[in-house]
Amino acid sequence: MTETRPGYDKLIFELSSPGRFAHSLPACDVPVEDPAQLLPAAYLRGTPPELPEVSEVDVIRHYSRLSQMNYGVDTHFYPLGSCTMKYNPKINEDMARLAGFARLHPLAPEAASQGALRLMHELARDLAEIAGMDHVSLQPAAGAQGELAGVLMIRAYHLSRGERRHKVLIPDSAHGTNPASTAHAGFTVVELKSEASGEVDLADLEAHLDEDVAAFMITQPNTLGLFESRIHTITELCHAKGVQVYMDGANFNAILGITRPGDLGFDVCHFNLHKTFTTPHGGGGPGAGPVGIKSHLAPFLPTPVVVERDGVFALDWRRPQSIGKLQAFWGNFGMLVRAWTYIRTMGPDGLRAVSDNAVLNANYVLKRLEGDYDRSAPGPCMHECVLSARRQKRHGVTAMDIAKRLLDLGFYAPSTYFPLIVEEALMIEPTETESRETLDAFCDAMIQIAREAETDPAPIHAAPMTTPVRRLDQTLAARQPVLRWAPPPAAS
Amino acid sequence: MRYISNTAAQQREMLATIGVGSLEDLLAGIPPKARLSRPLALPPAMAETDLVRHLRAMAATNADADSHACFLGAGAYDHAIPSPINHLILRGEFFTAYTPYQPEASQGTLRSIFEYQTMMAELTGMDVANASIYDGASALAEAALMAHAVTGRREIALSRGVHPLYRRVVETYGEGPDLRLRDVPLGDGVTDLDALRKAVGDATAAVVVQYPNFFGCLEDVRAAGEIAHAAGALLVVVADPVNLGLLTPPGALGADIVVGEGQGLGVPMSFGGPNLGVFAAKRELVRRMPGRLVGATVDRDGGRGFVLTLQTREQHIRREKATSNICTNVALCALMATIYVSILGKHGLRRVGELSTAKAHYAAAELAKVPGVRLRFGAPFFKEFALELPKAPERVVKRLLRDRILAGVPLKSFDRTMKQSLLVAVTEKRTREEIDAFAAALGRAVA
Numbered sequence: 001m002t003e004t005r006p007g008y009d010k011l012i013f014e015l016s017s018p019g020r021f022a023h024s025l026p027a028c029d030v031p032v033e034d035p036a037q038l039l040p041a042a043y044l045r046g047t048p049p050e051l052p053e054v055s056e057v058d059v060i061r062h063y064s065r066l067s068q069m070n071y072g073v074d075t076h077f078y079p080l081g082s083c084t085m086k087y088n089p090k091i092n093e094d095m096a097r098l099a100g101f102a103r104l105h106p107l108a109p110e111a112a113s114q115g116a117l118r119l120m121h122e123l124a125r126d127l128a129e130i131a132g133m134d135h136v137s138l139q140p141a142a143g144a145q146g147e148l149a150g151v152l153m154i155r156a157y158h159l160s161r162g163e164r165r166h167k168v169l170i171p172d173s174a175h176g177t178n179p180a181s182t183a184h185a186g187f188t189v190v191e192l193k194s195e196a197s198g199e200v201d202l203a204d205l206e207a208h209l210d211e212d213v214a215a216f217m218i219t220q221p222n223t224l225g226l227f228e229s230r231i232h233t234i235t236e237l238c239h240a241k242g243v244q245v246y247m248d249g250a251n252f253n254a255i256l257g258i259t260r261p262g263d264l265g266f267d268v269c270h271f272n273l274h275k276t277f278t279t280p281h282g283g284g285g286p287g288a289g290p291v292g293i294k295s296h297l298a299p300f301l302p303t304p305v306v307v308e309r310d311g312v313f314a315l316d317w318r319r320p321q322s323i324g325k326l327q328a329f330w331g332n333f334g335m336l337v338r339a340w341t342y343i344r345t346m347g348p349d350g351l352r353a354v355s356d357n358a359v360l361n362a363n364y365v366l367k368r369l370e371g372d373y374d375r376s377a378p379g380p381c382m383h384e385c386v387l388s389a390r391r392q393k394r395h396g397v398t399a400m401d402i403a404k405r406l407l408d409l410g411f412y413a414p415s416t417y418f419p420l421i422v423e424e425a426l427m428i429e430p431t432e433t434e435s436r437e438t439l440d441a442f443c444d445a446m447i448q449i450a451r452e453a454e455t456d457p458a459p460i461h462a463a464p465m466t467t468p469v470r471r472l473d474q475t476l477a478a479r480q481p482v483l484r485w486a487p488p489p490a491a492s
Numbered sequence: 493m494r495y496i497s498n499t500a501a502q503q504r505e506m507l508a509t510i511g512v513g514s515l516e517d518l519l520a521g522i523p524p525k526a527r528l529s530r531p532l533a534l535p536p537a538m539a540e541t542d543l544v545r546h547l548r549a550m551a552a553t554n555a556d557a558d559s560h561a562c563f564l565g566a567g568a569y570d571h572a573i574p575s576p577i578n579h580l581i582l583r584g585e586f587f588t589a590y591t592p593y594q595p596e597a598s599q600g601t602l603r604s605i606f607e608y609q610t611m612m613a614e615l616t617g618m619d620v621a622n623a624s625i626y627d628g629a630s631a632l633a634e635a636a637l638m639a640h641a642v643t644g645r646r647e648i649a650l651s652r653g654v655h656p657l658y659r660r661v662v663e664t665y666g667e668g669p670d671l672r673l674r675d676v677p678l679g680d681g682v683t684d685l686d687a688l689r690k691a692v693g694d695a696t697a698a699v700v701v702q703y704p705n706f707f708g709c710l711e712d713v714r715a716a717g718e719i720a721h722a723a724g725a726l727l728v729v730v731a732d733p734v735n736l737g738l739l740t741p742p743g744a745l746g747a748d749i750v751v752g753e754g755q756g757l758g759v760p761m762s763f764g765g766p767n768l769g770v771f772a773a774k775r776e777l778v779r780r781m782p783g784r785l786v787g788a789t790v791d792r793d794g795g796r797g798f799v800l801t802l803q804t805r806e807q808h809i810r811r812e813k814a815t816s817n818i819c820t821n822v823a824l825c826a827l828m829a830t831i832y833v834s835i836l837g838k839h840g841l842r843r844v845g846e847l848s849t850a851k852a853h854y855a856a857a858e859l860a861k862v863p864g865v866r867l868r869f870g871a872p873f874f875k876e877f878a879l880e881l882p883k884a885p886e887r888v889v890k891r892l893l894r895d896r897i898l899a900g901v902p903l904k905s906f907d908r909t910m911k912q913s914l915l916v917a918v919t920e921k922r923t924r925e926e927i928d929a930f931a932a933a934l935g936r937a938v939a
Contacts, residue, residue, distance in 0.1 A: 074584025100551025329764025
């Protein structure tokens, strides 16, 4: 943050000056240039779109200034729980930009795409090993699409056995995408109450398991950052009733080389390559959400599947029971190159050290803050900890207020108000890439805020003061939606 | 250990602070039988120099659009990418930020998305565009779901001119809500309007046409819209926004929803992903739209600011009743497109369309001069066209690879009746020299 208010307040449209331009296009080197001679007049746009007319310098400066209005992992500690905001290695970017990858067309002949197909095949194999799964599809574009693919495969599996199971059980602590993806796959969502500890209520689960249930979908470690210790019992109970078990892999960063979903009895799990495997979050995507499955679900994998025969790689489309396609081509390949690079950079020992240090860092933060904030559960946590600001709320300071104050103190905020089962939740995920010094600075800031809440909450309520804008009116934005720029009315 | 900051000494101190003896103590909550008892069976860590050498060699086996003259299209295009885009998106404040949950610390992302929404609304001729969706195909699938939600009907009348891979994604997404796809055949390269009239009725949620269509031909969008609207259905148009600097926007032709693949707007082809799903609609449909929306508002001091808005449509609030399961957008690809459109500007985008059209028509004429080769369709086309070859297109493609030409996409795998057809795309980047070389090589290949 190099700006303090009042800062830059332009949109690119407001820099426009008629006649200015930034492009460099080739001259026309073919004889007929005029589109009016080539296309019927009705297809040609009458008036040009209202787009900016700016110079290259305008563009560079404008977007550089906009970037300075953001916090990112490269500039700030970003303890956003459940999002795994770890460092994004720069070598990944260089590799994704190799011309043979970045400039490769998806429909180039297979014989001329062997390097790309090999990379996909190897990555799928490595992810399968990491998760203890039999197969991995790299096609889903994001975690939510991985979920959709997973539950559609489960649906197809049951239907192939002549079973029309229509319900999916999901704990109340789940990410919102779980019920949304499941409902979009045509299932009825049944919400299960969690125990106070955040773990699955086994008796309640058992009571809900019947022949209408297609799947049980849980996050492991769960959204309170705790390992579901009775997981074998859970998967056995489900399997005994013919119920498939889905693992939301959002929290995979906690378990690399420590435990594997496949060995725990899960039938399906998805990966968020933009979390655990260091592909950049990019301000909100693109991500990649590969989905791993056990072999009984293999006939239903999305098409095409990358296969290898005698050292030659190919796209296999002949899968009559497949759930079909999720996006036009084969997956977010650029993200796959980055994840492949990361896994090869780290190796098995490095990946194990990732989870060890992610768990260490989260427990260190938890320990340092447990005197000033309420814990959501006893005992050590995994890779993230969930605190409650209910103590601060008694002084009129909410989780959101704490988040805003942290921005002024030089940190991005934890996730707030999630999971829904914790009052005034503050979900902190430090990740393994942060140092003890950074964690100490963050904890000092959190403790300072707790003190301010008790003695002098004014700076909390005024926060943020140092950001390009102060607290924003969300209600106004929703009541009178302004969703695009419009030129100011001409002066009359 | 690379990318891990704590030293061994710090780890010990931290464990002492926590009050445990070892890292293992922190993992006590995992039952022994759940533990992996061996190291992961993965290749060992590689030093950066070795890794770069290895990946360079792997990448070099691919026939990319730098080393070859690329005439491939069918949903991914080799348009020029201006240099500033990569420099700007690599700024860590954009690149390593996430979803703007804290809008005060995310105004850069929010502003750029607001600009993007404006640009896409302008190009498509629609009232509002969302913050983007995964790709063109999933955007079309979401449009089908939205049409179903708006009309309460289940049938989607889908022209055969719509990208066949998009159709497959609509089928996948349509599985849950039990959407039924009705195929509408083509006449001479464009949707058969009489057949469309027969396919549409009071069960039709949406009519879908692509403009220009999968084969490059220009559809009569207005007529398709009249047929849809007469039946109370929505008109969904699939359009590539890079073409809409020159072409009449779908919004002016009666579209209710416009979706499309925005990869051509400065996003690398990258073997088919990540992409940029464009989604735009009429104002009255905004509360049914999938995905994120950024809106303008004011801050506590009355200053202008931007936030994610109308979030009650979305999964993190509405859960199983959300309009879509999508959680993020493809913000970085949308940023690439925003910078691209800024650089090309009001007139440059039209010029890209003009150059692509001119070169495509020159290429079509030159390639059709090769004995035995002819244009498959008679309808007007834009930057892409289908050729009918006297030899198997797969063999021709293989033969032309030797001349470092990516000749086109054989259509047999998309449509069994098109065994002899090759789909050829020409962007503003192709030169007359490359086109002439293509024609000469094609002549040799089919002789």
